[in-house]
Amino acid sequence: MxxxxxxxxxxxxxxxxxxxxxxxxxxxxxxxxxxxxxxxxxxxxxxxxxxxxxxxxxxxxxxxPAPGDSPATVAFKQAHVKMMHDMGVTYSGNADIDFVRGMIPHHQAAIDAAKIILKYGKDPENQKLATAIIAAQEREIASMQAWLAKNAK
The missing domain is CATH 1.10.287 (Helix Hairpins)
Incomplete structure (x- = not known):
């Protein structure tokens, strides 16, 4: 809700x-x-x-969401809106910091979309791809968060 x-x-x-x-x-x-x-x-x-x-x-x-949207479509739309909201970072003027702050929610949206495929998708290739995307994006988010902790003071 x-x-x-x-x-x-x-x-x-x-x-x-x-x-x-x-x-x-x-x-x-x-x-x-x-x-x-x-x-x-x-x-x-x-x-x-x-x-x-x-x-x-x-x-x-x-x-x-629109009447008649499938549960997967509603989930994709919700993930997209969440990403757009979360990418609304406060810009610092430092291109490196601003880039990383904006990319974290972008990568999180890829994870969210992949989880939707794991829940609603049926194609084994897409399931495998979604699993790989989740692992890769989680690593990249951790790396970006570590970079921010070190550089965005």
């Missing part, structure tokens, strides 16, 4: 935030403007996102 609440909260937040992004990016001097001209690069997409607000809203809608 807690994950489902987080799911809907993330979706509502994305929808709520898309309108201000669009408004800011079209106003002269707004965050997405080019030299205060009020225009946006890429034919109307907010600078740096590569997506317009409608595309972002569709992406968020597609990540929400």
């Amino acid at each position: 807690k994950l489902l609440t987080t799911f809907f909260s993330v979706g509502l937040l994305a929808v709520a935030l898309s309108a201000p992004v669009q408004a800011q990016s079209t106003q002269p001097g707004g965050h997405g403007s080019m030299h205060g001209s009020g225009t946006m690069p890429s034919g109307g997409t907010p600078m740096g996102t590569g997506m317009d607000p409608a595309m972002m809203q569709k992406m968020m809608k597609d990540m929400m």
